[in-house]
Amino acid sequence: MPTALIADDEPLLAEHLVSRLAELWPALEVVAVAANGLEAMAALGARTIDFAFLDIRMPGLTGLQVAQVAGQTRVIFVTAFDEYALAAFDSAAVDYLLKPVSDARLAQCVARLQREARPEVDLAAVLAQLAGRAAPALTWLTVGLGDTTRLVHVDEVIYFEANQKYTDVVTASERHLIRTPLKELLTQLDANRFAQIHRGLIVSLPAVARIQRDLLGRYQVHLHQRPETLPLSRSFAGQFRQM
Structure with a gap:
């Protein structure tokens, strides 16, 4: 062997x-x-x-x-x-x-x-x-907070953001760092719930309040539970044309 x-x-x-x-x-x-x-x-x-x-x-x-x-x-x-x-x-x-x-x-x-x-x-x-034997979509994330390890349900996640070779998990009130790279994480998420909007961003679709385009033609994603806006790359904008 x-x-x-x-x-x-x-x-x-x-x-x-x-x-x-x-x-x-x-x-x-x-x-x-x-x-x-x-x-x-x-x-x-x-x-x-x-x-x-x-x-x-x-x-x-x-x-x-x-x-x-x-x-x-x-x-x-x-x-x-x-x-x-x-x-x-x-x-x-x-x-x-x-x-x-x-x-x-x-x-x-x-x-x-x-x-x-x-x-x-x-x-x-x-x-x-x-x-033919695809794994079920990711449901729980294991995150660390100080000396504590806790579980975060993907329903709590507003968006994921690439952070070098790791990923930030952003909820309504918290931000956690996980070791899974964004590209690998994308393959584990429910495609009906999460969408990539930028090379370094994946957003929860239920968390999207609206999408606006500024005078320069740049798209910005506004969220229900977070004050910041997220950039929407033109290469990913097509999936939101019906929103």
Whole structure:
């Protein structure tokens, strides 16, 4: 049975990759999940591991530094930063995945890793299977507030706003930060309730009071329970023409 190590300093992203690999490659055994470069190096030294999925920016040691001592382990970099691509392939990486990694891209990587040992994976069949088994829309969000963790129902959310590689969850009276990137979050939301209005914004449709266009032709979204207005990009304006 092939084995794998996953190293990422963001636990939710590591857990997500574990679950997606289990779906796409059931025969692969994830034998270690490391939270930083030092833990990844220790795991590689403790046993023989066939594949290492390494984040590049990690505390202690970077994924590039871990790859230098990976020996016969085949390395796949999983990172949010594309500027390391050349250095990654100089480290003899098998593949280079940009976060957030889509199922299609991960399936392509899995097919590549399996190709030498077994017949080529029918990528179209794998994607068709995934499409036919779509996950239910997200209902609850787990957010942190100081030392407290609480649940926020999506019905409370007014809008989501991208905050670097994280996302702000804005309710009528609060703002929370979650680790899920906006692009990944969009695929988990009910499309009948939430709509993307800007590259960095997703709004709850019931929260929209009105949409106005200023003298320069720019659209602004006014909300029922928040005083601020949100920009509506022209590329997303078509979905509101009937409002």
